[in-house]
Amino acid sequence: MWRLVADPARTAFNIVTLPEEMSVNEAIDLHQASAAIGLPHGKVIVNGVHPDFFPGAEAALLRARARASDGGAAPVDPSDRIARAALDAAVSSVARRQAHVETIAKLAAGLPLERIELPFLFSPAIAAGDLAALAGPLDGL
Amino acid sequence: VDLENLVRTKKVIACVGSGGVGKTTLSAAIALKAAELGLTVCVLTIDPARRLANAMGLDSLGNVATRVADDRFEAAGIPVPPGQLWAMMLDTKRTWDDLVMRFAADEAQARRILDNHYYQQISSAIAGSQEFMAMEKLYELHESGSYDLVVLDTPPTRHALDFLDAPKKMMGFMDEAVLEVLMTPGRLGLSLFKNSGAWMLAALQRITGFDVLRDISDFVGSFSGMHAGFRERAAKVEILLRANRSTFVLVTSPNAQTVDEATYFQRKLVEYGMPWAGFVVNRVHERVLADPGVKALWEQMREDPAGILRRLDLPADPDLAARLAANLDRVEALARRDAAQLDRLTRAAPGYPRRTIPAFDVDVHDLSGLTRINRYLFPEAGTT
Numbered sequence: 001m002w003r004l005v006a007d008p009a010r011t012a013f014n015i016v017t018l019p020e021e022m023s024v025n026e027a028i029d030l031h032q033a034s035a036a037i038g039l040p041h042g043k044v045i046v047n048g049v050h051p052d053f054f055p056g057a058e059a060a061l062l063r064a065r066a067r068a069s070d071g072g073a074a075p076v077d078p079s080d081r082i083a084r085a086a087l088d089a090a091v092s093s094v095a096r097r098q099a100h101v102e103t104i105a106k107l108a109a110g111l112p113l114e115r116i117e118l119p120f121l122f123s124p125a126i127a128a129g130d131l132a133a134l135a136g137p138l139d140g141l
Numbered sequence: 142v143d144l145e146n147l148v149r150t151k152k153v154i155a156c157v158g159s160g161g162v163g164k165t166t167l168s169a170a171i172a173l174k175a176a177e178l179g180l181t182v183c184v185l186t187i188d189p190a191r192r193l194a195n196a197m198g199l200d201s202l203g204n205v206a207t208r209v210a211d212d213r214f215e216a217a218g219i220p221v222p223p224g225q226l227w228a229m230m231l232d233t234k235r236t237w238d239d240l241v242m243r244f245a246a247d248e249a250q251a252r253r254i255l256d257n258h259y260y261q262q263i264s265s266a267i268a269g270s271q272e273f274m275a276m277e278k279l280y281e282l283h284e285s286g287s288y289d290l291v292v293l294d295t296p297p298t299r300h301a302l303d304f305l306d307a308p309k310k311m312m313g314f315m316d317e318a319v320l321e322v323l324m325t326p327g328r329l330g331l332s333l334f335k336n337s338g339a340w341m342l343a344a345l346q347r348i349t350g351f352d353v354l355r356d357i358s359d360f361v362g363s364f365s366g367m368h369a370g371f372r373e374r375a376a377k378v379e380i381l382l383r384a385n386r387s388t389f390v391l392v393t394s395p396n397a398q399t400v401d402e403a404t405y406f407q408r409k410l411v412e413y414g415m416p417w418a419g420f421v422v423n424r425v426h427e428r429v430l431a432d433p434g435v436k437a438l439w440e441q442m443r444e445d446p447a448g449i450l451r452r453l454d455l456p457a458d459p460d461l462a463a464r465l466a467a468n469l470d471r472v473e474a475l476a477r478r479d480a481a482q483l484d485r486l487t488r489a490a491p492g493y494p495r496r497t498i499p500a501f502d503v504d505v506h507d508l509s510g511l512t513r514i515n516r517y518l519f520p521e522a523g524t525t
Contacts, residue, residue: 021192021504022161053468058461065455082439083452085429086469093468095502122471 005039012042014141017107019049019100028110043141044113046104048120050096059094066091116141144390144496145519147418148175148290151388153283153381154418155293157406158392159399163423163505167392167498167518168294169193169228170511174519176222180289183227183282187275187296192506197228204232204239206282209508217508227288229278236274237264244370253363259356271296276378283381382415389417393486394424395479404489419494421518422483426476426500429469439469 005011013034017027027044035041054062066087075081108115118134147154148171156168165186172184183206186194196217197209206229214221238255245251254260264270275296282291381387389410393403403420410417430436442449446462455461483497498517505514 021506025191053464054461061455065453078435078438079442080452082429082435082442083449086449086465087453089429089469089472090465092472092502099503122474 008040011040012141013039014042015044015111015113017044017046019046019103019107021103024103024107024110027107031111031113041113043116044107044111045116045118045138045141046107047118049104049117050093050100050120052097053093054090054097059098062087062090062094143521144171144418145174145178145521147388148180148519149178151290151386153279153291153293153387155279155295155382155387155389156392156421157295157389159394159402162392162394162399163498164392165294166193166505166511166514167390167421167423168292169197170505170514170518171390172226172228172290172292173222173508173511174515175290175292176224176226179223181225181227181287182290182292183229183288184292184294185229185231185275185278185282186294187231187271194228194230196507197226199228199230204235205229206287214508219509219512224289229282231271231275231278233271233274234265236278237270240274240277240371240374241367244367246366250363250367254360257356257360257363259360273375276382277374280374280378280381385416387416389415391417391420393420393422395422395426395482397482397485400482400486400489404486407490407493419496420486420490422486422495422497424500425483425497426472426479428473428476428480430473431476431480442466 015027015030015034017023031041031044069084075084104115104117116137118137121130121133123130154171156164156171158164168184168186172182175182186199196213197207198213199207206227209226209228211221241254241260242251245254272295275293279291279293282288391403391407391410393399407417407420430439443466446466447457447459449465450457450462483495486495496518498514501510501513505511
């Protein structure tokens with residue numbers, strides 16, 4: 001059994017993790033432990049990565065706009081309130097994306113394996129189409 | 142659930158729940174609250190996120206409680222609490238070793254056990270070992286009389302029940318009666334090979350090269366006389382957890398699986414007659430469009446995405462407008478999903494108290510993040 005598990009031609013030890021601090025620490029530890037006993041390493045798969053919905057300068061623009069209206073009174077007009085909620089949701093998306101990017105950078109520094117990132121899915125239950133979307137990036141595994 | 146009252150009056154608060162729901166963070170937040178109320182509190186944690194551990198000054202695995210220093214609070218920009226916040230990271234193996242030292246008749250007996258391969262296995266690898274030692278440490282901290290309150294962050298067990306059963310299981314494992322049978326000369330071979338477990342031991346012996354059977358036999362021999370101490374200890378831990386000076390807080394997140402586990406564990410707590418305080422649901426997305434009027438208004442606004450940007454004083458950009466709208470819809474969908482899971486929790490355990498903590502954009506990993514959580518955990522207190 002050990003021969004099968006340790007044979008790089010037949011086995012690859014892929015590590016699956018989340019872009020969160022504790023999971024990334026555990027993935028790095030796991031890689032070190034598995035390398036120490038001679039398991040053939042595969043890739044690292046990061047699941048649930050927040051997509052970059054507001055890339056580049058847009059992120060900064062949205063943040064600046066939210067900061068500018070912070071501290072002021074909540075809008076009186078209901079439509080303005082909803083628009084403000086949409087802005088807050090966007091800023092929140094930017095913050096989550098940034099946190100994930102930073103955590104993944106930490107992962108990359110501690111775990112020198114080829115990396116596959118799978119997007120966070122917003123659907124309430126995973127449907128067949130979602131599985132296909134997740135399977136795509138795994139092609140080269 | 143008046144958590145603040147529990148913090149003031151209980152001696153032990155155990156946070157239980159599935160792995161990954163944020164038990165460690167919530168345990169630390171509850172402990173911080175206790176310190177803010179002027180209590181001397183210790184949070185016993187298992188494997189905290191390192192940044193949180195570092196924020197509390199828990200850099201080393203000392204298996205001893207460390208007081209969170211005043212400058213840690215100052216660095217986090219929060220007031221130094223009038224009480225004392227202590228924290229400790231459990232080291233399962235060392236807790237076992239300490240117990241052996243405590244109950245061994247002499248140094249030689251302790252040495253024989255500590256050097257035994259079989260002991261080394263059960264003290265680190267056997268399922269339930271970590272749970273048992275978490276309870277042991279909890280009891281020790283409580284008994285020391287040094288703390289007004291001990292907050293326990295329980296190990297992430299696959300079945301939450303393992304935690305409650307751990308002392309019993311481990312004691313059964315080392316039960317004198319079973320061991321006596323093993324130890325009776327002449328019956329050793331027979332009784333061992335009659336059960337299938339023996340084949341596993343024999344296989345283990347071939348693979349590892351260790352004389353497993355002799356190790357077990359030595360272990361059992363060395364351990365004789367210590368069972369009473371261990372058993373008494375396990376019984377005391379159970380009494381402490383059942384007493385009304387203890388309580389359990391069930392931590393969960395708004396996901397189908399963790400809600401299932403939380404309601405299952407809640408039923409078991411009731412069945413076991415354990416005291417419990419209520420649910421804390423962590424990482425809940427808050428609904429924006431729950432009100433039908435608001436939702437109808439949003440549907441109108443969605444017809445004209447450019448109008449959303451105008452209301453926000455943002456430059457016209459049809460693509461950005463569409464993405465802003467789609468993003469709010471996505472977040473609302475998550476919030477609806479969370480609300481549905483909260484409903485399931487309410488239906489499964491109607492009438493039980495509950496607190497919800499919103500999903501923050503960034504994981505909480507410092508002391509100021511804990512005070513943010515506490516605004517939701519202890520709303521009755523206002524801002525502290």
